[in-house]
Amino acid sequence: SRPGALSQDLAGRRIVVTAGGTREPLDPVRFLGNASSGRQGYAVATVAAARGARVTLIAANVELPVPSGADVIRVGDALSLREAVLKAAADADVVVMAAAVADFRPVTAAEHKIKKAAGAPQPVALEANPDILAELVAGRSGQLLVGFAAETGDASGSVLEHGRAKLAAKGCDLLVVNAVGEGRAFGQAENAAVILDAAGGEVDVPFGPKAVLAAAICDAIAARLD
Numbered sequence: 001s002r003p004g005a006l007s008q009d010l011a012g013r014r015i016v017v018t019a020g021g022t023r024e025p026l027d028p029v030r031f032l033g034n035a036s037s038g039r040q041g042y043a044v045a046t047v048a049a050a051r052g053a054r055v056t057l058i059a060a061n062v063e064l065p066v067p068s069g070a071d072v073i074r075v076g077d078a079l080s081l082r083e084a085v086l087k088a089a090a091d092a093d094v095v096v097m098a099a100a101v102a103d104f105r106p107v108t109a110a111e112h113k114i115k116k117a118a119g120a121p122q123p124v125a126l127e128a129n130p131d132i133l134a135e136l137v138a139g140r141s142g143q144l145l146v147g148f149a150a151e152t153g154d155a156s157g158s159v160l161e162h163g164r165a166k167l168a169a170k171g172c173d174l175l176v177v178n179a180v181g182e183g184r185a186f187g188q189a190e191n192a193a194v195i196l197d198a199a200g201g202e203v204d205v206p207f208g209p210k211a212v213l214a215a216a217i218c219d220a221i222a223a224r225l226d
């Protein structure tokens with residue numbers, strides 16, 4: 001290839017990437033959310049597009065410039081993310097679930113803004129959101145499925161042990177596991193991770209720019225296509 005040319009190893013591949021974090025409404029102006037900035041998903045979308053993929057980026061509450069070459073669909077809560085992903089996944093080769101999907105949502109969202117004069121509200125009742133990655137695995141028609149997990153080590157296991165267990169439980173092809181805590185991952189420009197595959201393989205990506213981790217993820221994807 002030309003000197004300096006980027007490999008086109010994802011040429012023509014249809015890749016769906018979710019990014020950001022869902023917001024589950026409590027009332028018209030308030031939500032339950034999380035701290036995901038969308039940076040890692042945007043980095044994957046950027047690198048995949050640069051390597052020739054046709055990228056659909058499903059962005060949940062992300063305030064970052066749109067990666068060149070990606071089509072962006074904006075969503076708010078987990079149910080709208082689910083709808084957009086399942087639709088886009090139908091004719092995709094790869095789905096990368098980098099978004100932080102809220103596990104639970106308020107059972108009801110108030111139609112009008114909750115006023116403090118009414119006094120402290122009752123505890124907010126929550127119900128489970130669907131597990132979108134699990135649905136993709138259950139309904140898959142040949143797509144390569146990539147999950148993400150932010151884990152902390154605890155008494156029941158290390159970051160890697162939790163990651164292995166999650167990969168097995170989810171049934172996806174690849175799981176990108178990062179260690180969180182100590183100011184790592186959320187909103188930062190740099191990240192470190194281990195890319196686990198279902199066959200027991202493991203690629204260590206040391207702490208560095210999210211674009212470098214994105215490239216390693218794209219390498220792992222490209223190696224498993226065709």
Ligand code: CTP
Pocket residue numbers: 078097098099100101102103129130131132133134146147148149150
């Ligand atoms: N995910 C999803 N739908 C959900 C929750 C998570 O598709 N309702 C996806 C995430 O996008 C991520 C992967 O599943 O790619 C793992 O998410 P994570 O929150 O780590 O796993 P959970 O199964 O929700 O388990 P827990 O939060 O209890 O660790």
Ligand code: CA
Pocket residue numbers: 101102103
């Ligand atoms: Ca979760």
